Amino acid sequence: MSGITDAEAASSNKPESVQKIHKNESVISDITKDMESQCTLKTLSDNDQQSKCTQQEIEENCSIAEATEDWEKNSDVREDCKQEELLRNEFDDYVDEEQLKILEVGLSEDEIQSRYKEAQDLKAIGNDQFKDTKYRETILTYTNALKLCPIKYTKDRSILYANRAASKSKIDRKQSAIDDCSKAIELNDKYTKVYLRRAKLYEETEKLDEALEDYKKILTYDPDNGEALKAVYRLPPLIQERNEKLKTEMLGKLKDLGNVILKPFGLSTDNFQLTQDPTSGGYSVNFTQNK
Structure with a gap:
């Protein structure tokens, strides 16, 4: 006998239509389970994707927050960047007078007056900046004013150059300040205040002869200064x-050079004596043989 179970035997005894229904129910059940499984997987996948998007948004928001925090913390860095930009603009302070003359030829009197007023407004701003010790900003402001102030207003332009020189001297741009003083004097040769400023700058840069000349010039306009x-x-x-110090240094260098030249001949500068004439101040050279 083949090993047939009671259940199988019972099943085989059922009518064929009943057996088909049972098989159909099994297939439907399997299909249903399949669909439920796929839906579950899709739901999990959607949740994962949503989770990823949420995580990405969180990371982006965190990055923005961190960047904002860094920006707020690094106010000193921002200020340094601002100062660097001002410094770049500050050194771009050349004013082309000839170009201004050409530009103004095509302007109406109303336009000239408008530029003059704007330059005066900038001058006032620059003066306030100077009082607030914002010297770098002041240099830029006066430069912009000079680029607007009409050429015919020579005294106003002279003042702008003088004010810019004062700002430059405050940040140790002494040579550039001297140049601005010279330009101011060129536009107004009786500007004693600027002569005095330039004289002090000459002294600070060890140009004593030039400083003395400026002080003498001041006394021609203001004898009681x-x-x-x-x-x-x-x-x-x-x-x-x-001058005596420079002369001593120069004679020392000449002596060293002379010893190099005379050495092959068995001589040195000690063989030559310089004698000064008390009347003329000139020197005579006497040769002496070493014993």
């Missing part, structure tokens, strides 16, 4: 002392 009076007595001895 205290600083100039003191300077014309103070500077000459300093100039003489400096």
Whole structure:
């Protein structure tokens, strides 16, 4: 006998239509389970995708928050960047006078006056910046004013150059400040305040002869100027002392050079004596043979 179970036997005894229904129910059940499984997987996949999007948004928001926090923390860095930009603009302070003349030829009187007013407004802003010790900003402001102020207003332009020179001297741009003083004097040769400023800058840069000349010039316009009076007595001895020092250094270098040239001949500069003539101040050279 074949090993047929009671259930199988019972099933085989059922009518064929009943057996078909049972098989159909099994197939439907399997299909239903399949569909439920796929729906479950899709739901999980959608949830994962949503989770990924949410995570990405969180990361982006965190990055923005961190960047904002860094930006707020790095206010000093922002200020340094601002100062660097101002510094770049500050050194771009050349004003082309000839180009301004050409530009103004095609302007109406109303346009000229409009530019003059705007330059005066900038000058006022620059003066306030100077009071607030914002010297770099002031340099840029005065430069812009000079690029607007009509050429015919020479005294106004002279003042702008003088003010810009004062700003430059505050940040140790002494040579550029001297140049601006010279331009201001070129536009107004009786501007004693600028002569005084330039004289001080000359002293600070060890250009004592030039400083003395400026102090003397001041006294031609203002004979009672205290600083100039003191300077014309103070500077000459300093100039003489400096000249003597320079002369000693020069003679020392000449002596070293002479010894190099004379050495092959068994001579040195000691074989030559310089004697100064007390009347003329000139020198004579005497040769002496070493014993």
